[in-house]
Amino acid sequence: MRKPRPHRGATINPVSDRFNLAAREADGDWLDMRDMIDGPPPPVRTTVQQLSAKTIISHNKSPDIPFDRSINPYVGCEHGCIYCFARPTHAFHDLSPGIDFETKLFAKPDAPRLLREELAKPSYRCAPIALGTNTDPYQPIEAHWQIMRGIIEVLSAYSHPLVITTKSDRVVRDIDLLAPMAERNLVSVAISVTSLDPRIAMTIEPRAPHPERRLAAVTKLTAAGIPTYVNMAPVIPAITDHEVETIVARAAAAGALDVSFIPVRLPWEVAPLFRAWLDEHFPDRAAKVMATIASLRGGRDNDxxxxxxxxxxxxxADLLRTRFDIARRRHGIVRRAERLGLRIDLFRPPPGAQGDLFG
Known part of the structure; x- marks a missing residue:
């Protein structure tokens, strides 16, 4: 096994054969042997390519997801979270769900324009749009591309509701846009806090902001009147589950309206990546972690x-739910069957192409 790349989540960069991703011949690349000769591999540079999309709103019909549409301004994510269920999507681009997912990124700079065009269609019906459900819209490259800010500007202009999920404190940059939307009940934000231990956080989420910065973001958002939640997603058995009560307490102190959780999921290529990561960083408990995950997932790596x-x-899973419920009650969090409903009646579509001519 190759040595892990500095400051990256995945320890390997395997190819996938699910989408006919071409594998290299074993002796076809001298780089395969370089690590054995020269020692640890050098850092990998992050590259970003522009991706031309025809549409920007994705739709889903999943009955266990509380939204039916989402926007992903970026493909791949530099945060490098080893557990990320979006990693397999990189195989669609003939790239590895491993290190490629964290280093070979795609940006959709036309997203704000495409969004405006889709909102202007006569057939469009308003419902909250979720951002950050696949890859993080506030990952580091957003500082340069600012696609997320452009999307919020469009949604704000036409009073369209949105739900944001992120593990970055960069979201506070857009408080000037989000606070007025919150006054009209058009936005909510969820901040992901997986671990408060910086040593664990930098291992499972190597390029995500420090957990304390995320909690500080919760405080700033709530102070601005923006409904803010905390997600402990995922909970990793024998690695982060001991922090449940502490994270709920800190989230409540920061002003979070609720704290939710999802046990770790390992779909498709994520499972072997996660296993390799365990062997590298937590070899003493790797077997225990995977055995507990199997008990959660009906005897498999993933359900x-x-x-x-x-x-x-x-x-x-039952014990985890009980612990969260007790911790919520202890800290005055009344669990909601549904998060605050966002308004859809304020939406006013952009003028269409003909309207623009006479506007």
Whole structure:
């Protein structure tokens, strides 16, 4: 096995044969042997290519997801979270779900324009748009591309509701846009806090902001009147589950309206990446971690079934839910069956092409 790349999540960069991703011949690349000769591999540079899309709103019909549409301004994510369920999507681009997913990124700079065009269609019906459900819209490259800010500007201009999920404190940059939307009940934000231990956080999420910065973002957002939640997603058995009560307490102190969780999911190529990561960073407990995950997932690495994929099954999952419920009550968090409903009646579509001519 190759030595892990500095400051990257995946320890390997395997190819995938699910989408006919071409594998290299074993002796066809001298780089395969370089690590054995020269020692640790050098850092990998992040590259970004522009991706031309015809549409920007993705739709889903999943019964266990509380939204039916989303926008992903970026493909791949530099945060490098080893557990990321979006990693397999990189195989669609003939790239590895491993290190390629963290280093070979795609940006959609036309997203704000495409969004405006889709909102202007006579057939469009308003419902909250989710951002950050696949890859993080506030990952480091957003500082340069600012696609997320452009998207929010469009949604704000036409009073369209949105839900943001991120593990970056960069979201506070857009408080000037989000606070006025919150006054009209058009936005909510969820901040992901997986671990408060910086040593664990930098291992599982190597390029995501420090956990304390994320909690500080919760405080700033709530102070600005923006409904903000905390997600402990995922919870990793024997690595982060001991932090449940502490994270709930810190989230409540920061002003979070609720704290939710999802047990770790390992779909498709994520499972072997996660196993390799465990062997590198937590060899002392790798077997225990995978055994507990199997107990959560019906004896497998992953359970793709609706509903159970999000909450797990069996005694460990039941105990986890009980611990969260007790911690919520202890800290004055009343769990909501649904998060605050966002308004859709304020939406006013952009003028169409003909309207622009006479505007």
């Amino acid at each position: 793709p079934a609706f509903f159970s994929r999000m909450r797990g099954q069996g005694p460990w």
